[in-house]
Amino acid sequence: MYRAGGSLPRPEQTRVMVVANQKGGVGKTTTTVNLAASLALHGARVLVIDLDPQGNASTALGIDHHAEVPSIYDVLIEGKPLAEVVQPVRDIEGLFCAPATIDLAGAEIELVSVVARESRLLRAISSYEQPLDYVFIDCPPSLGLLTVNALVAGAEVVIPIQCEYYALEGLGQLLRNVELVRGHLNPELHVSTILLTMYDGRTRLASQVADEVRSHFGSEVLRTNIPRSVRISEAPSYGQTVLTYDPGSSGSLSYLEAAREIALRGVTSQHVLPQQEQRGPVEGTQ
Numbered sequence: 001m002y003r004a005g006g007s008l009p010r011p012e013q014t015r016v017m018v019v020a021n022q023k024g025g026v027g028k029t030t031t032t033v034n035l036a037a038s039l040a041l042h043g044a045r046v047l048v049i050d051l052d053p054q055g056n057a058s059t060a061l062g063i064d065h066h067a068e069v070p071s072i073y074d075v076l077i078e079g080k081p082l083a084e085v086v087q088p089v090r091d092i093e094g095l096f097c098a099p100a101t102i103d104l105a106g107a108e109i110e111l112v113s114v115v116a117r118e119s120r121l122l123r124a125i126s127s128y129e130q131p132l133d134y135v136f137i138d139c140p141p142s143l144g145l146l147t148v149n150a151l152v153a154g155a156e157v158v159i160p161i162q163c164e165y166y167a168l169e170g171l172g173q174l175l176r177n178v179e180l181v182r183g184h185l186n187p188e189l190h191v192s193t194i195l196l197t198m199y200d201g202r203t204r205l206a207s208q209v210a211d212e213v214r215s216h217f218g219s220e221v222l223r224t225n226i227p228r229s230v231r232i233s234e235a236p237s238y239g240q241t242v243l244t245y246d247p248g249s250s251g252s253l254s255y256l257e258a259a260r261e262i263a264l265r266g267v268t269s270q271h272v273l274p275q276q277e278q279r280g281p282v283e284g285t286q
C-alpha cells in the first residue's frame with residue numbers, strides 16, 4: 001500500500017465532485033483518477049464513480065469491468081445498492097471505485113423510461129452508508145442523461161480544460177446545462193473548479209489559452225496547471241494512477257498540488273455562486 005506523507009484537511013461533509021466537459025479527450029478521466037488517488041493518499045476516503053461506458057476510469061484504477069461485473073449500470077437501471085458494486089482499489093488505501101461496463105452504453109436510452117430518471121444516481125449515493133470524504137464522478141463526453149444524473153447528484157462541477165485551440169468551444173453549452181440543472185433540480189450545483197490540463201509551457205498557444213480561461217473564470221481556476229506528461233499517459237496501461245506509477249514525476253506532483261488546492265479550498269473558502277451573466281459569453285461558444 002502506498003501512503004504519501006502528511007495529510008490534508010478532510011471536509012465536514014462528503015463533497016460530491018462531477019468531472020464534466022462534453023468535449024472528448026480533455027483529461028476528465030485522468031483528472032478524476034489522479035485527484036481521487038491524491039486525496040486518498042493523504043488520508044481521505046474517496047469513491048470514484050465511473051459513469052462512462054468506455055470504462056476508462058475503471059481501467060486506470062485497475063478495476064475489473066468485463067460485462068459480468070456488477071456495475072453502475074445495475075445501480076442506475078436495476079436499482080441495485082451502490083455498496084454492492086463498489087470495489088476497493090488495489091494499492092491505495094481509502095480509494096474505491098464503482099466500475100462501468102459496456103452495458104452502460106445502453107443506459108442513456110433505457111433511462112428515458114425509468115421513474116425519476118434524472119435522480120437515480122443521487123438516490124444511490126444518498127443511501128450509501130460507508131463514510132466518504134469525496135465522491136468523484138467521471139462523466140462521458142456528452143450532455144445526455146448520464147451526465148444529467150451526475151449533475152443532479154453532485155454539488156461541485158470540476159471542468160478540465162485542455163490547453164489547445166478550440167479549448168473553450170462547447171463550454172457555453174455545459175455552463176448552460178449546469179444553470180438549468182441548478183434552476184430546476186439541484187440548487188446547490190455550481191462550478192467550483194477549473195483545471196488546465198496537458199499544459200505545455202513552451203508553446204504560446206498554451207499560455208494564451210490559460211490566460212483566456214483565467215481572465216474569464218477567475219477564482220474557480222486552480223493555480224496549478226497539469227503539464228503534458230508521458231508518465232501521466234502511460235500509467236493507465238498498467239492499471240495505475242500516475243501517483244503510484246511514478247510518484248516523483250512532474251505529472252504526479254502537479255495532481256497532488258491540485259488536490260491540495262481543492263482540499264484547502266473546501267475548508268477555507270465560502271462558495272461564491274458563478275457569475276456568468278456578468279462575465280459575458282465565453283468566446284467561441286455562442
Ligand code: ATP
Nearest residue numbers: 024025026027028029030141198227228229232233
Ligand atoms: P473522454 O472524453 O474520451 O472520456 P477524457 O476527457 O476522459 O476523454 P482522458 O482519457 O483523461 O480524457 O485523456 C485523453 C488522453 O490524453 C488519454 O490518452 C490520456 O492518457 C492523455 N492525457 C491526459 N492528460 C494528460 C497529460 N497531462 N499529459 C499527457 N497525456 C495526457
Ligand code: MG
Nearest residue numbers: 028029052056
Ligand atoms: Mg474519460
